[in-house]
Amino acid sequence: MSTPTPASLLAAARDGDRAALARVLSLVERGGDGAREIGARLGEPRDPAATSRAYTVGITGAPGAGKSTLTSALLTVIRRQDQRVAVLAVDPSSPFTGGALLGDRVRMGQHDLDDGVFIRSMATRGHLGGLAVATPEAVRVLGAAGFDWVLVETVGVGQVEVEVAGQADTTVVVVNPGWGDAVQAAKAGLMEIADVFVVNKADRPGAAEARRDLERLLDMSASGDWRPPVLAAVAESDEGVAEVWAGVGRHRQHLETSGELGERRRRRAAEEITRLVGVRLMEQARAATIGERAATLAAEVAAGRLDPWSAADQLLPGP
Amino acid sequence: MSTPTPASLLAAARDGDRAALARVLSLVERGGDGAREIGARLGEPRDPAATSRAYTVGITGAPGAGKSTLTSALLTVIRRQDQRVAVLAVDPSSPFTGGALLGDRVRMGQHDLDDGVFIRSMATRGHLGGLAVATPEAVRVLGAAGFDWVLVETVGVGQVEVEVAGQADTTVVVVNPGWGDAVQAAKAGLMEIADVFVVNKADRPGAAEARRDLERLLDMSASGDWRPPVLAAVAESDEGVAEVWAGVGRHRQHLETSGELGERRRRRAAEEITRLVGVRLMEQARAATIGERAATLAAEVAAGRLDPWSAADQLLPGP
Numbered sequence: 284m285s286t287p288t289p290a291s292l293l294a295a296a297r298d299g300d301r302a303a304l305a306r307v308l309s310l311v312e313r314g315g316d317g318a319r320e321i322g323a324r325l326g327e328p329r330d331p332a333a334t335s336r337a338y339t340v341g342i343t344g345a346p347g348a349g350k351s352t353l354t355s356a357l358l359t360v361i362r363r364q365d366q367r368v369a370v371l372a373v374d375p376s377s378p379f380t381g382g383a384l385l386g387d388r389v390r391m392g393q394h395d396l397d398d399g400v401f402i403r404s405m406a407t408r409g410h411l412g413g414l415a416v417a418t419p420e421a422v423r424v425l426g427a428a429g430f431d432w433v434l435v436e437t438v439g440v441g442q443v444e445v446e447v448a449g450q451a452d453t454t455v456v457v458v459n460p461g462w463g464d465a466v467q468a469a470k471a472g473l474m475e476i477a478d479v480f481v482v483n484k485a486d487r488p489g490a491a492e493a494r495r496d497l498e499r500l501l502d503m504s505a506s507g508d509w510r511p512p513v514l515a516a517v518a519e520s521d522e523g524v525a526e527v528w529a530g531v532g533r534h535r536q537h538l539e540t541s542g543e544l545g546e547r548r549r550r551r552a553a554e555e556i557t558r559l560v561g562v563r564l565m566e567q568a569r570a571a572t573i574g575e576r577a578a579t580l581a582a583e584v585a586a587g588r589l590d591p592w593s594a595a596d597q598l599l600p601g602p
Numbered sequence: 603m604s605t606p607t608p609a610s611l612l613a614a615a616r617d618g619d620r621a622a623l624a625r626v627l628s629l630v631e632r633g634g635d636g637a638r639e640i641g642a643r644l645g646e647p648r649d650p651a652a653t654s655r656a657y658t659v660g661i662t663g664a665p666g667a668g669k670s671t672l673t674s675a676l677l678t679v680i681r682r683q684d685q686r687v688a689v690l691a692v693d694p695s696s697p698f699t700g701g702a703l704l705g706d707r708v709r710m711g712q713h714d715l716d717d718g719v720f721i722r723s724m725a726t727r728g729h730l731g732g733l734a735v736a737t738p739e740a741v742r743v744l745g746a747a748g749f750d751w752v753l754v755e756t757v758g759v760g761q762v763e764v765e766v767a768g769q770a771d772t773t774v775v776v777v778n779p780g781w782g783d784a785v786q787a788a789k790a791g792l793m794e795i796a797d798v799f800v801v802n803k804a805d806r807p808g809a810a811e812a813r814r815d816l817e818r819l820l821d822m823s824a825s826g827d828w829r830p831p832v833l834a835a836v837a838e839s840d841e842g843v844a845e846v847w848a849g850v851g852r853h854r855q856h857l858e859t860s861g862e863l864g865e866r867r868r869r870r871a872a873e874e875i876t877r878l879v880g881v882r883l884m885e886q887a888r889a890a891t892i893g894e895r896a897a898t899l900a901a902e903v904a905a906g907r908l909d910p911w912s913a914a915d916q917l918l919p920g921p
Contacts, residue, residue: 322909419910545904552910553900557891559914564883572876581872585864590641591738591871595878 289320296428301401304428308403311420318420325423337369337426340531341451342436343444343473348457349483353518353527354436358394360528366431369401371421373414373447374438401430416562418447419555449476450551452544453534455527457481458497460489474504477511479530485515485523509537571598608639615747620720623747627722630739637739644742656688656745659850660770661755662763662792667776668802672837672846673755677713679847685750688720690740692733692766693757720749735881737766738874768795769870771863772853774846776800777816779808793823796830798849804834804842828856890917 287295287303289310295303310317342350354370361368394400405414405421418435425433435451437444448454456477482493497513512530516523538544571577577598583589606614606622608629614622629636661669673689680687713719724733724740737754744752754770756763767773775796801812816832831849835842857863890896896917902908 319911322911325906325909423906548904549897549900552903552913553891553896555910556896556900556903556913556917557887559910560887560891560917561884563914563918564887565880568876568879568883572872572879577872577875578868581875582868584871584875585867587644587742590644591874591878592638592641594871594875595882598875598879599882 289317290324293321293324293424293427296424299429301398304401304424305403307424308405308421311424312405312417314417318417321424322420325420325427337422337430337433338535339422339433339435339451339453341448341454341476342434342457343448343454343476344457344483345459346439348459349518350436350457353455353457353481353483353516353524354434355394356518356521356524357434357528358400359521360525361432362394362397362399365399367399367429368432368434369425369428369430370403370434370436371418371425372402372404372436372438373418373444374404374406401425401428414443415446415450416555416558419450419551445472445476450554452538452547453478453531455479455481455531457483458493459484460487460493474500478509478534479527480511480513481523481527482513482515483518486517490515508541509534608636609643612640612643612743612746615743618748620717623720623743624722626743627724627740630743631724631736633736637736640743641739644739644746656741656749656752657854658741658752658754658770658772660767660773660795661753661776662767662773662795663776663802664778665757667778668837669755669776672774672776672800672802672835672843673753674713675837675840675843676753676847677719678840679844680751681713681716681718684718686718686748687751687753688744688747688749689722689753689755690737690744691721691723691755691757692737692763693723693725720744720747733762734765734769735874735877738769738870764791764795769873771857771866772797772850774798774800774850776802777812778803779806779812793819797828797853798846799830799832800842800846801832801834802837805836809834827860828853 287306289307292303292307292310296307307321310321312318342354344350351372354372358368358370394402403421405418422433422435435447437448454476456473456479458480460482480497482490482497484490494513494515501510501513512533514523514527514530516527518524535544538547580589580594580597584591584594606625608626611622611626611629615626626640629640631637661673663669670691673691677687677689713721722740724737741752741754754766756767773795775792775798777799779801799816801809801816803809813832813834820829820832831852833842833846833849835846837843854863857866899908899913899916903910903913
């Protein structure tokens with residue numbers, strides 16, 4: 284039996300073959316030629332509808348905020364509306380922090396036998412560009428495979444996570460009561476990307492204060508004609524989860540009626556292209572820094588006789 | 603009064619002015635022209651000794667492993683030997699996860715009035731290259747300011763942290779008993795960068811098992827003539843901390859007598875140059891993706907009529 288090509292795997296994934304879909308996503312995650320071919324196939328003009336079908340919802344927040352629990356609860360709501368949904372759990376950190384995540388994944392196990400649900404972790408495979416490059420590609424694959432929604436859940440709120448979460452059509456930021464201060468959300472750059480705020484574990488003390496703090500921050504920072512709602516939920520017991528989903532729906536409707544959805548997607552595409560140009564150039568950088576001349580410069584820098592910026596300039600062709 | 607130049611700040615920092623040192627490090631953290639000028643000054647041939655004086659010790663491990671506590675305890679040991687030591691606490695994540703860190707910082711407060719200790723957090727300022735570029739530069743600054751040791755402590759074990767910790771002369775990996783499995787350390791790529799393992803909180807159940815697991819992994823993976831020792835400690839009560847420092851000292855001696863220290867530093871310098879070449883090229887990428895043609899391509903990608911890799915290729919000059 285011959286190894287299936289990326290193209291044949293993609294075709295099978297489009298026809299509903301889940302094993303093929305998983306393999307396509309592995310190719311995308313791995314980067315390189317396979318990912319490249321998948322990308323080119325997805326971009327073929329004959330089938331533009333299939334590649335832009337999925338609506339993406341980013342779910343981000345501090346570790347332990349209950350993102351996986353909320354995601355799992357949202358799956359139930361979405362399936363009740365008979366829509367197909369995929370989850371990408373994006374983890375740029377190591378398996379070190381995976382304890383809680385694995386626990387939460389068990390909860391998602393209730394959806395295991397449901398053909399309308401597809402759950403997938405995306406980890407870093409160390410290739411250039413990493414998850415910021417692989418995630419939008421994976422979203423397109425899932426759209427092509429017929430999923431109506433893709434929930435992109437991030438593990439924490441590091442650089443990569445905020446970047447990935449910000450690529451969604453609608454971004455949900457999950458915070459907790461007594462989780463310090465809503466000001467922290469602002470500091471982490473989440474006010475800029477939040478379209479919906481959820482104060483999860485709202486049965487704990489301090490929920491009202493957390494909501495009030497967020498509203499105040501929004502008073503100071505909100506602009507444009509969408510003001511992110513601040514919703515309370517207890518995802519563990521499904522409380523408020525339907526309201527969260529309704530909030531996402533309102534934001535989607537706002538984007539669609541205002542024409543902002545197309546604008547947002549164009550902006551994201553532009554960012555994605557910039558990132559890929561960066562990857563290409565980084566490949567050139569690696570190539571430029573191999574060889575004897577580079578080794579000599581490195582020795583000079585290590586000895587403190589040359590600064591690394593000057594060395595970099597000497598290896599690069601003039602602008 | 604005129605604003606001091608980067609050069610004058612660096613000169614003052616070299617003469618022991620701590621406020622000037624803090625400002626120089628802020629410039630380095632911020633990147634751009636100021637950082638560039640500092641780098642060039644440090645690389646001036648007239649004073650190579652000062653720029654390579656500090657010996658760097660990376661301290662990494664999962665959040666909550668007790669890295670800050672260990673770092674603080676090590677400061678006491680180092681100061682007892684009358685050596686000057688700086689700590690760079692590198693945090694690529696957001697203030698979200700800062701709770702424990704802040705708590706641990708308080709412990710470090712005991713060193714506040716000690717002129718031979720300098721503690722500094724390094725956060726991401728969003729410039730190209732980020733902490734991976736700023737940290738080695740900051741280490742050079744601290745070396746120039748006369749510190750014998752620079753402890754580089756990372757907050758977690760994400761991509762950036764592992765990369766930064768791996769840039770040290772000696773890298774200490776901190777794990778805990780019952781912290782899942784030493785296999786997780788292997789998965790996170792820590793076996794490759796560890797020179798010394800510390801099983802911290804070794805008064806808890808499972809410490810012996812954690813040490814045994816690490817030894818087994820080393821049996822499988824260790825190569826070369828240095829086998830990382832696996833040490834037990836209870837940093838909270840200073841237990842085993844002197845032994846950890848002795849382990850670092852043995853590794854340093856091994857590197858120095860074998861000539862590997864120079865080799866390691868040259869390799870690191872080469873990586874640093876590659877990174878800076880990458881930053882330069884990324885600046886070119888940004889420039890290449892501004893303009894009407896880029897906007898048109900982004901719209902095509904957003905509509906699903908073109909794949910982003912092809913768009914990137916069209917914006918780049920041929921190889």
